[in-house]
Amino acid sequence: MNIILLGPPGAGKGTQATRLVAERGMVQLSTGDMLRAARKSGTPVGNRVAAVMDAGELVSDEIVSDLIGEALDLMGPNQGAIFDGYPRTAAQAESLDAILAARGRSLDHVIELEVDEDALVDRITGRFTCAQCGTGYHDRFKQPKVADTCDVCGAHEFKRRPDDNAETVRTRMAEYRAKTAPILPIYEARGLVSRVDGMADMDSVSAQIEAILDR
Ligand code: ADP
């Protein structure tokens, strides 16, 4: 099964993708994570995208579509893909069709996380992750069970994304509204879209997604 999780920054795509990976053995393909990894290792692509990412704008369609193709080629034929943060433009949606078809895959679901935009700034400015294993947390909505200790790996160091600030979030949301939301009708016309209430608590969002995948 291949699915897209669609929603603005902070909607909960990464949170839900991580749960699906744990529960269904699917593979999370997050272009944001791939780009951050490229930056960290100082690859030419990483260096090229740094300023654009820090400004909250979208990097080129070609770069992210190449990353997605490469990541799919590393997956087993029976593993399902969760596209998280991709596609973000109509051109990327078109590329994804071609990329999947070339690999004998197709899309099963596009799941839109519906969220109230006002809540997103709080979600994003409160977001932090374990510096060692990447587990996601939130200042208010998901604190580690033991203070300053990762629930999963026990590490004590956490980090915050430099683009998770109130100012950049506004640009990222504007990009979503202008370039990403318009791709929904493409998938709606193909009968692929299901909507979940992304403002519900994390477990309830997971339950809504599971129900769609089990349909
Ligand atoms: P995205 O991948 O869509 O940008 P994340 O999954 O990283 O979003 O979620 C953004 C922040 O909001 C994280 O800190 C996460 O812990 C928190 N979060 C995710 N889902 C919910 C939810 N349903 N209710 C409250 N907080 C949430």
Ligand code: AMP
């Ligand atoms: P994310 O982790 O999904 O919030 O993405 C962080 C940043 O990476 C975005 O603000 C963009 O600059 C860039 N990015 C991630 N995915 C894409 C994509 N599919 N298309 C263009 N830019 C992307």
